[in-house]
Amino acid sequence: MTQNYNLTIRGAVDRETNLTVADLENIEHYKLPALDILSFSGRALETDIEFSGVRLRNVLEKAGIKSYDEKIRSRIFIEAVARDEFYAIFSFHEVFNSVNGDSILVVTKKNGRPIDGDSGPLQIVSASDLKTGSRYLKMLETIYVKITNQ
Numbered sequence: 001m002t003q004n005y006n007l008t009i010r011g012a013v014d015r016e017t018n019l020t021v022a023d024l025e026n027i028e029h030y031k032l033p034a035l036d037i038l039s040f041s042g043r044a045l046e047t048d049i050e051f052s053g054v055r056l057r058n059v060l061e062k063a064g065i066k067s068y069d070e071k072i073r074s075r076i077f078i079e080a081v082a083r084d085e086f087y088a089i090f091s092f093h094e095v096f097n098s099v100n101g102d103s104i105l106v107v108t109k110k111n112g113r114p115i116d117g118d119s120g121p122l123q124i125v126s127a128s129d130l131k132t133g134s135r136y137l138k139m140l141e142t143i144y145v146k147i148t149n150q
Helices: 021-025 056-063 092-096 099-103
Strands: 006-011 017-020 035-038 044-049 051-055 076-082 087-091 104-110 123-126 140-147
Touching: 006 056, 017 021, 017 056, 021 104, 051 056, 051 123, 056 076, 056 092, 056 104, 056 140, 076 092, 087 092, 087 123, 092 099, 099 104
Parallel strands: 006 140
Antiparallel strands: 006 017, 035 044, 051 104, 076 087, 076 140, 104 123
C-alpha cells in the first residue's frame, strides 16, 4: 500500500502535486517531543507518542502557493482530508506566519517507525493545539488550498 500511496495537493496552488511517501522522505524532517493525543474533552486517546515528518508548510511549498496580496492571503485556508473523510483545517497565517506552523507535521513515522495499517501511511498533527486530537488526522490523503468567499 505505501509504495502506491500518493498525497495529493490541489486547489489554489501553482500546480496540482502528488507526493509519494518516498518523495516526503526527501524533504527535511522534524521530530516532535513526545506528545499525548487528547480528545476535545481532555481524555487521552494516545500517550507519549513521538511524531516525525515534514512540516506542512514545506509540503505546500512543493505545490507552490499562488502569490496573492495580503487581503487574499488572510482568506486562504488549508483543508487536510483523510481517507475516512475526517478533516483538519488550518489558516494560511497559522501555517506560514506563526510559530504554530513549526509543529504542524505531515507525519511519516510514529515512535520511529513507518505508519502501517489502517491509520497510515501518512497522518497530520498540530502539536501546539491544546486538544491535540481535534486536528490529529490519520490516513491523510488530500490537502486542498482554498480561498474563502468575501
